[in-house]
Amino acid sequence: MTAIDDVKEEIWQWVAAIPPGKVATYGQIARLAGIPNKPRMVGTVLNHLPAGSKLPWFRVINSAGRLSSPSADRQQQHLADEGVHLLNGRINLKLYQWDA
DNA sequence: TGTTTGACGGACA
DNA sequence: CTGTCCGCCAAAC
Numbered sequence: 410m411t412a413i414d415d416v417k418e419e420i421w422q423w424v425a426a427i428p429p430g431k432v433a434t435y436g437q438i439a440r441l442a443g444i445p446n447k448p449r450m451v452g453t454v455l456n457h458l459p460a461g462s463k464l465p466w467f468r469v470i471n472s473a474g475r476l477s478s479p480s481a482d483r484q485q486q487h488l489a490d491e492g493v494h495l496l497n498g499r500i501n502l503k504l505y506q507w508d509a
Numbered sequence: 510t511g512t513t514t515g516a517c518g519g520a521c522a
Numbered sequence: 523c524t525g526t527c528c529g530c531c532a533a534a535c
Binding site: 413446447448449450453454456457 | 529530531532533
């Protein structure tokens, strides 16, 4: 097990912990996972999730409240199902950000 | 093995 | 508001 694998697991754990109806930013997850200043790693890890993963990857958005995922389409739909809606293409973090 | 990319974020123009 | 620049670093090439 390399250090990078440990980081991946930390990220998986924290993402899995995001409550339904709430969202977290890449930077937030990075800090929680112990890798502040490396938010890109979160995106990289989520991008490599295996196709049947149960992780709520759609609850992770960028600090601007926008969806930077390649599949922002599905992501928006999943979020809407939980009551998290975009207003003018943005999510109100003040209202929906998970306060871990 | 060297270089480029990118699901980020914050500072600045 | 939009756009650029930089630090960051695993993956992809």
